[in-house]
Amino acid sequence: MKVKVGVNGYGTIGKRVAYAVTKQDDMELIGVTKTKPDFEAYRARELGIPVYAASEEFLPRFEKAGFEVAGTLNDLLNEVDVIVDATPGGMGAKNKVLYEKAGVKAIFQGGEKATTAEVSFVAQANYEKASGKDYVRVVSCNTTGLTRTLSVIQEYIDYVYAVMIRRAADPNDAKRGPVNAITPSVTVPSHHGPDVQTVIPINIETSAFVVPTTLMHVHSIMVELKKPVEAKDVVDIFENTTRVLLFEKEKGFDSTAQLIEFARDLHREWNNLYEIAVWKESVSVRGNRLFYIQAVHQESDVVPENIDAIRAMFEMAEKWESIRKTNESLGILR
Numbered sequence: 001m002k003v004k005v006g007v008n009g010y011g012t013i014g015k016r017v018a019y020a021v022t023k024q025d026d027m028e029l030i031g032v033t034k035t036k037p038d039f040e041a042y043r044a045r046e047l048g049i050p051v052y053a054a055s056e057e058f059l060p061r062f063e064k065a066g067f068e069v070a071g072t073l074n075d076l077l078n079e080v081d082v083i084v085d086a087t088p089g090g091m092g093a094k095n096k097v098l099y100e101k102a103g104v105k106a107i108f109q110g111g112e113k114a115t116t117a118e119v120s121f122v123a124q125a126n127y128e129k130a131s132g133k134d135y136v137r138v139v140s141c142n143t144t145g146l147t148r149t150l151s152v153i154q155e156y157i158d159y160v161y162a163v164m165i166r167r168a169a170d171p172n173d174a175k176r177g178p179v180n181a182i183t184p185s186v187t188v189p190s191h192h193g194p195d196v197q198t199v200i201p202i203n204i205e206t207s208a209f210v211v212p213t214t215l216m217h218v219h220s221i222m223v224e225l226k227k228p229v230e231a232k233d234v235v236d237i238f239e240n241t242t243r244v245l246l247f248e249k250e251k252g253f254d255s256t257a258q259l260i261e262f263a264r265d266l267h268r269e270w271n272n273l274y275e276i277a278v279w280k281e282s283v284s285v286r287g288n289r290l291f292y293i294q295a296v297h298q299e300s301d302v303v304p305e306n307i308d309a310i311r312a313m314f315e316m317a318e319k320w321e322s323i324r325k326t327n328e329s330l331g332i333l334r
């Protein structure tokens with residue numbers, strides 16, 4: 001039996017999760033919601049995905065355009081086993097009452113507070129904690145990136161300090177850009193450090209800056225070590241970590257631009273780079289401090305996590321079986 005999945009909010013994250021669901025042999029995409037009949041709604045329809053109005057108040061927009069919807073969110077909720085809420089940050093918590101009323105499990109995204117769900121989730125770090133749960137939050141793209149690499153070197157960590165260089169907007173977001181400025185999060189820690197702690201129990205402080213780019217976030221990470229480790233051992237660990245890839249400046253990976261080009265060269269859908277990109281040369285140890293730099297494709301790294309969260313919530317597969325299935329279905333390299 002396939003799990004019936006709906007996606008509420010067919011935007012940057014929602015459309016990618018919907019696509020990923022269609023690639024799973026144990027899941028069925030029942031439909032997605034839109035607030036308006038724009039090109040994304042027409043494209044979903046072309047792809048054969050039933051489009052529902054995000055609520056009754058939006059129905060007149062669709063009627064005016066002559067766009068026939070399959071129903072409203074409430075109708076979608078009657079059809080599904082789980083809803084992936086990918087609405088703008090903060091809206092998921094409000095939607096939760098609808099999901100509770102419908103008796104439907106729900107996955108929230110990183111724009112929601114941790115308290116919205118029972119578990120904050122990164123598959124490789126705490127898959128089992130989501131087992132059988134009704135409400136799970138896939139943490140933000142940056143928190144997912146930090147957790148993926150830090151969770152596998154956890155035994156060496158005394159304290160982590162990370163500087164997050166955040167992209168100003170997604171490529172399709174003309175409202176927020178171009179931005180000719182650097183915007184610091186003036187309070188330390190930025191929300192990322194405490195957010196990592198909702199998944200793994202480590203000491204971590206983060207600060208954050210928004211810079212004028214749409215191509216990925218970059219993290220400069222410094223770890224005070226609890227016990228000695230050599231850079232080559234950390235490289236080995238990352239080389240054997242799922243959803244983490246090492247890239248070499250030596251091979252032309254000078255910036256996030258080449259990382260995105262790499263994803264384009266793979267003919268990845270939407271040039272998704274689901275894996276966290278660690279610059280190999282940046283992994284270095286000086287005294288009792290480990291340094292490395294990584295980049296996060298904000299539009300896609302959380303997509304496999306949403307798929308694994310569904311399997312965990314329905315106890316459909318053990319952790320590594322789910323990760324393997326998700327990776328294979330999306331062409332994730334490791």
Ligand SMILES: NC(=O)C1=CN([C@@H]2O[C@H](COP(=O)(O)OP(=O)(O)OC[C@H]3O[C@@H](n4cnc5c(N)ncnc54)[C@H](OP(=O)(O)O)[C@@H]3O)[C@@H](O)[C@H]2O)C=CC1
Pocket residue numbers: 008009010011012013014033034035036040054055086087088089090091109110111112139140141142170298299302
């Ligand atoms: N973009 C990113 O880099 C990342 C985002 N996240 C998190 O994912 C979540 C979604 O973000 P993102 O995909 O970027 O957001 P987007 O703005 O790209 O998409 C949100 C979608 O929600 C829909 N929406 C708007 N209002 C409503 C409503 N009242 N009811 C239902 N749907 C509505 C919009 O649909 P319509 O187009 O029809 O108006 C829109 O497409 C947030 O929590 C965010 O923090 C997590 C990781 C990375």
Ligand SMILES: O=C(OP(=O)(O)O)[C@H](O)COP(=O)(O)O
Pocket residue numbers: 110111140141142143166168192298
């Ligand atoms: O989850 C994200 O970033 P975050 O981890 O810095 O909050 C996404 O890139 C969304 O960021 P946004 O809040 O700038 O849209």
